[in-house]
Amino acid sequence: MLKIEDLRVSIGDKEVLRGINLHIREGETFILFGPNGSGKTSLLMTLMGFSGYTVTGGSIIFRGQDITHMPMYERARLGIGMSFQRPPTIHGLKTRDLVLRCARGREIDPEAMAAKVNFTDFLERDINAGFSGGEIKRSELLQLMAQKPSFVLFDEPESGVDLENMQLIGKVVRRLLDGEVDMPPGACAKPLKCKLRTSGLIITHTGYILDYINADRGQVLYQGHLCCEARPRDILEHIRSFGYQECIKCLNEPAPGQIVL
Amino acid sequence: MKDVKLSDYTFSGVEHGEIADLRTLDKSDKNRILYAGVDLDQGDGSALFMQMDQSTVHCETRDPGLELLDINVAMKRYDGLPEFAWKLVDRDKDEFTRAVADKTHGGYFIRTKPGAVIKKPVQSCLFLKADKAGQNVHNIVVVEEGSEVHIMTGCSTAHGETHAAHLGITEYYVKKGGKLTFTMIHNWGEGASVRPRSVGVVEEGGVFQNNYVLLSPVGTLQMYPTINLNGRGSIARFNSVIVTPPGSYVDCGNRVIMNAPETRCEIISRTITTGGVNIARGHIAGNAVPCRGHLECKGLILGGGQMLAVPELDATVEGVDLSHEAAVGKIAQEEIEYLMARGMDEAEATSTIVRGFLNVDIMGLEGPLARAIQEQVAQIDKNGI
Known part of the structure; x- marks a missing residue:
C-alpha cells in the first residue's frame, strides 16, 4: 500500500525526518508514537504533499506509484485522505458544499453521512467557522467519509475531544478503517470488509483511540528516526512506564555523522 | 479619480421607439442584460421597465399593488412630483446631477399601494446600446406604509467595448413599516463612465436592504449611495460585491445616517481587485441613541491593482454603538x-x-x-x- 524508503525531509534549513523506512500493507492500521517535535506531523504532512516540507532524499511509493513529488490533489485523488488537526476556516464555503466536493461526483447523501457523526446541524455552517475541537474532528471525519480514501492519515484523532465525543469519533474512525462508510444497505458485511478495508497511519499521544480500532503495528518516531517497532499497546505501555528516553537506546539506524545522544 | 468629460458624449438624439415585447431583443443584448441580473426571456416580474439609451422603451405593470411609470410621464401626471423629485438629491450637487436635472431622458417612478406586499420583483433594465451615448435617468421609488417590494435593476452596455456615460439619480422613500429590497447588478465595459447619485429616507420601522454586484470591468464608476434612517426602529443593510479587473476604476461606498433612536445598520462589502483600482468607502453616522451600526470591508488583491479601504464612523451623541472592520489580504x-x-x-x-x-x-x-x-x-x- 505505502512504502517509504530512506525518506529525508527538511523544513527550511532544518532536517526534520532523517531517513524514514516504513511499509504499511493493504488494510493495515499503523500507529505512530513520539514526543512533541519528533517529526510525526511532518511525516503526515510530507505524505500528503504540503508545501514547506522539502523531500531531500528517499521516496514514497503508494500503490506502486512514486508520489514523492506529486501534487497534493493528485495524491488525494489516488486515495490518500487526511484528517486535519487545525483546519482553516473558509468563509462562505458551507460544510455541505465541501462534503459534496469531497465526493468528487460520486453520489452521496450528505444528510445521512452527517447523521453518522451527529453533524446534521452544521451542514449549512461555513466550514470550520467557530467549530470546537470535537466539532472539527466530526467535520473532518464527515469529509473523509465523503472522500472515501483507501489510505487515511490521522493526526491525533483524540486531541481536544471530550469523553462523549471520543466514543463517537472512535467508532467512526473504526468504521472508516473497516471500509463500512457507505456500504449498500443489506450487503453482507463480512466478505466485503476484507476487500474494502482502508489502511491508516495514525498519530496518537494518549492512545485513547486504541480502545476503538484494531491497530496492527506501531512504531516510535524520535528525533526524526523511526525505532521500536512493536504492538501499539505494548509501545504505549512502555512509554507510560519509561517515557520516550528509553527509545533512543534502540534507534534503528542512526544516520552517518549523526550525534547519538 | 478618473474624470468624466461630459462633452465626449452625445446627450440628445439617441432615441428608440417602444418595444412591446422585450423577448424580441437581440440575443446578444438579452445575454448582456442577463449578466446584469434581468432575465428578459423569463420576464416574470411584477413589473418590467426598460430604458434604452435615451428612451423608455418598455414600461409595464402586472401587479395591481404597484404603480410603474416613466419618470417624465409621472412628472407630468403628478405636477412635478413635488413631494419626491429632487427632495433628497441636490440638483446642484455636481455636474452630473445638473446634467440630469437639465435633461432627464427617462427613468422610472415606482410606487406601491399602502400595505401591498409585492411578491415578485420589479425588473428594471437600464441599457446603453449606442456608442458615445450619454444617458440621464432619474428614478424615484416610493414604498408606501406597510408595503414591501423587491426591485431588481440591471445596468448594462450592449458590448464590453461600448463607450457610453450613465448618469443616474435615484431617490428612495420607504414609509412607515415599509420594506424595500433593492438589488442592482452592473455589467458595463471598459469604455463606460458611470455616475449614480442615490439618496434614500426610511421612516419608522422601515427596512432598506441593498444588494450591489459588479463583477465585470468598468471604465470609471463613482457612487456613494446614502440612506437616512429618520424613523425610530428603521434598518438599513448594504451588501456589495465588487471586482475590479485591470483598467477598472471603482470608487464606491455606502453611507448610513442614523437620525432616530433604535436604528440599526450594517454595511458589508467584499472587493477583489485583479489589476484595477478599487476604493471601498463606508460611512456610518450615529446622531441618536440607542443606535447600532457595523461596517465591514474586506478586500483581496489577486495579481495586482490597488485597494483603498476608507471606513468612517461619525458619532455625535453619547451612547452610540458603531464599529468597523477593514482588511485587505490574499488567499x-x-x-x-x-x-x-x-x-x-x-x-x-x-x-x-x-x-x-x-x-x-x-x-x-x-x-x-x-x-x-x-x-x-x-x-x-x-x-x-
Whole structure:
C-alpha cells in the first residue's frame, strides 16, 4: 500500500525526518508514537504533499506509484485522505458544499453521512467557522467519509475531544478503517470488509483511540528516526512506564555523522 | 479619480421607439442584460421597465399593488412630483446631477399601494446600446406604509467595448413599516463612465436592504449611495460585491445616517481587485441613541491593482454603538492546501475560496441569474490568477 524508503525531509534549513523506512500493507492500521517535535506531523504532512516540507532524499511509493513529488490533489485523488488537526476556516464555503466536493461526483447523501457523526446541524455552517475541537474532528471525519480514501492519515484523532465525543469519533474512525462508510444497505458485511478495508497511519499521544480500532503495528518516531517497532499497546505501555528516553537506546539506524545522544 | 468629460458624449438624439415585447431583443443584448441580473426571456416580474439609451422603451405593470411609470410621464401626471423629485438629491450637487436635472431622458417612478406586499420583483433594465451615448435617468421609488417590494435593476452596455456615460439619480422613500429590497447588478465595459447619485429616507420601522454586484470591468464608476434612517426602529443593510479587473476604476461606498433612536445598520462589502483600482468607502453616522451600526470591508488583491479601504464612523451623541472592520489580504496558502487535500486542483481550490469570499449567495439570487453570476466569478479566477 505505502512504502517509504530512506525518506529525508527538511523544513527550511532544518532536517526534520532523517531517513524514514516504513511499509504499511493493504488494510493495515499503523500507529505512530513520539514526543512533541519528533517529526510525526511532518511525516503526515510530507505524505500528503504540503508545501514547506522539502523531500531531500528517499521516496514514497503508494500503490506502486512514486508520489514523492506529486501534487497534493493528485495524491488525494489516488486515495490518500487526511484528517486535519487545525483546519482553516473558509468563509462562505458551507460544510455541505465541501462534503459534496469531497465526493468528487460520486453520489452521496450528505444528510445521512452527517447523521453518522451527529453533524446534521452544521451542514449549512461555513466550514470550520467557530467549530470546537470535537466539532472539527466530526467535520473532518464527515469529509473523509465523503472522500472515501483507501489510505487515511490521522493526526491525533483524540486531541481536544471530550469523553462523549471520543466514543463517537472512535467508532467512526473504526468504521472508516473497516471500509463500512457507505456500504449498500443489506450487503453482507463480512466478505466485503476484507476487500474494502482502508489502511491508516495514525498519530496518537494518549492512545485513547486504541480502545476503538484494531491497530496492527506501531512504531516510535524520535528525533526524526523511526525505532521500536512493536504492538501499539505494548509501545504505549512502555512509554507510560519509561517515557520516550528509553527509545533512543534502540534507534534503528542512526544516520552517518549523526550525534547519538 | 478618473474624470468624466461630459462633452465626449452625445446627450440628445439617441432615441428608440417602444418595444412591446422585450423577448424580441437581440440575443446578444438579452445575454448582456442577463449578466446584469434581468432575465428578459423569463420576464416574470411584477413589473418590467426598460430604458434604452435615451428612451423608455418598455414600461409595464402586472401587479395591481404597484404603480410603474416613466419618470417624465409621472412628472407630468403628478405636477412635478413635488413631494419626491429632487427632495433628497441636490440638483446642484455636481455636474452630473445638473446634467440630469437639465435633461432627464427617462427613468422610472415606482410606487406601491399602502400595505401591498409585492411578491415578485420589479425588473428594471437600464441599457446603453449606442456608442458615445450619454444617458440621464432619474428614478424615484416610493414604498408606501406597510408595503414591501423587491426591485431588481440591471445596468448594462450592449458590448464590453461600448463607450457610453450613465448618469443616474435615484431617490428612495420607504414609509412607515415599509420594506424595500433593492438589488442592482452592473455589467458595463471598459469604455463606460458611470455616475449614480442615490439618496434614500426610511421612516419608522422601515427596512432598506441593498444588494450591489459588479463583477465585470468598468471604465470609471463613482457612487456613494446614502440612506437616512429618520424613523425610530428603521434598518438599513448594504451588501456589495465588487471586482475590479485591470483598467477598472471603482470608487464606491455606502453611507448610513442614523437620525432616530433604535436604528440599526450594517454595511458589508467584499472587493477583489485583479489589476484595477478599487476604493471601498463606508460611512456610518450615529446622531441618536440607542443606535447600532457595523461596517465591514474586506478586500483581496489577486495579481495586482490597488485597494483603498476608507471606513468612517461619525458619532455625535453619547451612547452610540458603531464599529468597523477593514482588511485587505490574499488567499491563504493554508486554505488552498486544505481543499487540495480533498482532491481539488489549485485552480478549483482558489475559485472555491474566491466564491466563498464574495459570498454572492447571501443575496438569495436564483436560477439563471445565480448561474450567470457564478460564471462571472469563475471568469475572475481565470483572469486574476
